[in-house]
Amino acid sequence: MGPLPRTLEFFYDVLSPYSWLCFEVLCRYRNIWNVELQLRPTLIAGIMKDSGNKPPALLPRKGQYLKNDLNLLKQQFQVPLNFPKDFYSVILEKGSMSAMRFLTALNMEQPEMLEKVSRELWMRVWSRDEDISQPQSILTAAEKAGLSAEQARGLLEKISTAPVKSQLREVTEAACRYGAFGLPATVAHVDGQTHLLFGCDRMELLAYLLGEKWMGPVPPALNARL
Amino acid sequence: MGPLPRTLEFFYDVLSPYSWLCFEVLCRYRNIWNVELQLRPTLIAGIMKDSGNKPPALLPRKGQYLKNDLNLLKQQFQVPLNFPKDFYSVILEKGSMSAMRFLTALNMEQPEMLEKVSRELWMRVWSRDEDISQPQSILTAAEKAGLSAEQARGLLEKISTAPVKSQLREVTEAACRYGAFGLPATVAHVDGQTHLLFGCDRMELLAYLLGEKWMGPVPPALNARL
Numbered sequence: 001m002g003p004l005p006r007t008l009e010f011f012y013d014v015l016s017p018y019s020w021l022c023f024e025v026l027c028r029y030r031n032i033w034n035v036e037l038q039l040r041p042t043l044i045a046g047i048m049k050d051s052g053n054k055p056p057a058l059l060p061r062k063g064q065y066l067k068n069d070l071n072l073l074k075q076q077f078q079v080p081l082n083f084p085k086d087f088y089s090v091i092l093e094k095g096s097m098s099a100m101r102f103l104t105a106l107n108m109e110q111p112e113m114l115e116k117v118s119r120e121l122w123m124r125v126w127s128r129d130e131d132i133s134q135p136q137s138i139l140t141a142a143e144k145a146g147l148s149a150e151q152a153r154g155l156l157e158k159i160s161t162a163p164v165k166s167q168l169r170e171v172t173e174a175a176c177r178y179g180a181f182g183l184p185a186t187v188a189h190v191d192g193q194t195h196l197l198f199g200c201d202r203m204e205l206l207a208y209l210l211g212e213k214w215m216g217p218v219p220p221a222l223n224a225r226l
Numbered sequence: 227m228g229p230l231p232r233t234l235e236f237f238y239d240v241l242s243p244y245s246w247l248c249f250e251v252l253c254r255y256r257n258i259w260n261v262e263l264q265l266r267p268t269l270i271a272g273i274m275k276d277s278g279n280k281p282p283a284l285l286p287r288k289g290q291y292l293k294n295d296l297n298l299l300k301q302q303f304q305v306p307l308n309f310p311k312d313f314y315s316v317i318l319e320k321g322s323m324s325a326m327r328f329l330t331a332l333n334m335e336q337p338e339m340l341e342k343v344s345r346e347l348w349m350r351v352w353s354r355d356e357d358i359s360q361p362q363s364i365l366t367a368a369e370k371a372g373l374s375a376e377q378a379r380g381l382l383e384k385i386s387t388a389p390v391k392s393q394l395r396e397v398t399e400a401a402c403r404y405g406a407f408g409l410p411a412t413v414a415h416v417d418g419q420t421h422l423l424f425g426c427d428r429m430e431l432l433a434y435l436l437g438e439k440w441m442g443p444v445p446p447a448l449n450a451r452l
Contacts, residue, residue: 208301
């Protein structure tokens with residue numbers, strides 16, 4: 001029997017493209033590294049408000065860099081990421097409240113579907129430049145990921161209930177307590193220690209902390225231990 | 227004969243610990259990757275002013291993260307980095323104007339010494355918590371790196387001259403024109419394209435752009451092609 005799995009809490013919002021990159025890397029390495037990956041849908045707007053941080057794209061030169069950076073990283077990470085045409089409206093105005101509440105409700109009832117539905121939402125907003133704020137958009141993503149129309153509607157009806165709202169708030173507060181000031185935030189529990197890792201660019205450091213091998217964002221041995 | 231070396235312009239300030247990490251990685255890979263590494267002493271305060279960016283440590287939660295992050299990265303990168311006790315005074319008040327002017331003068335007269343003196347200045351401020359703002363501090367670093375007392379004093383006398391001040395300003399403006407909003411900024415000229423890479427965490431992406439192998443921040447084959 002191998003050692004007990006190490007636990008990674010992955011705090012993310014589908015509004016965050018770096019969260020998507022990090023999510024895919026963690027999904028790829030989960031079994032290679034034998035870690036327990038806990039997906040934690042979080043509200044990025046709540047993290048920003050609580051920490052006093054501002055979205056980097058608000059600084060024009062950072063906004064320009066972000067675009068170029070993501071355009072290079074999508075190739076390196078092999079994630080089909082595309083910048084939405086109307087970034088400010090999609091990311092800063094419409095936001096992700098309904099989508100993240102939906103993922104929260106899903107995580108409470110059918111956690112085994114969380115990975116797939118999260119990915120479909122990212123595919124909409126960060127690949128095909130499609131809406132994720134309207135109920136129909138969320139239903140479409142959920143069904144494409146494999147939920148029945150009935151399951152998807154059932155979850156959608158719950159996104160404004162107190163338990164779902166309070167659960168999303170609690171997860172967001174938990175991220176803040178770990179020290180998050182943005183997303184993605186990976187909290188690694190390894191050898192009795194807790195490390196907060198910010199962004200998609202600390203995955204090699206995570207491998208180092210786990211004592212595992214880093215083989216780049218697209219591990220060639222992806223299927224070796226699946 | 228191999229292909230012509232690809233050129234990397236490395237914009238840095240010794241006040242920036244992430245610049246030190248990136249500097250060491252680039253110095254380690256320079257010959258392995260067969261790239262021409264051009265060290266560009268830059269004034270981080272000038273970059274911040276011009277871009278409207280703020281030092282991350284001013285946001286308390288980022289400041290705390292930075293400390294933990296650097297404490298982990300120093301192990302992974304094998305760079306003897308230590309946080310100065312009085313961070314705000316050393317980094318935000320005293321700054322690096324004299325040190326960066328000295329490196330600029332050095333680069334104009336004895337560029338072959340730039341790497342060693344830069345490293346000695348980082349060793350002072352970011353390893354041993356020693357001053358780098360006073361003339362004697364800079365002289366000590368320069369002599370420790372191998373300059374004669376006379377050479378060091380000669381350069382120090384020039385740091386307030388127009389050519390040196392204007393050269394540092396020009397390099398800082400060049401970084402801004404490339405889109406820099408902080409340091410380190412690595413500008414990679416590869417296959418007729420120019421890429422700005424920010425921070426110490428795009429070195430694997432740089433390897434990808436160069437079509438070279440990334441072997442982590444401490445390449446095992448460090449001496450293979452030296």
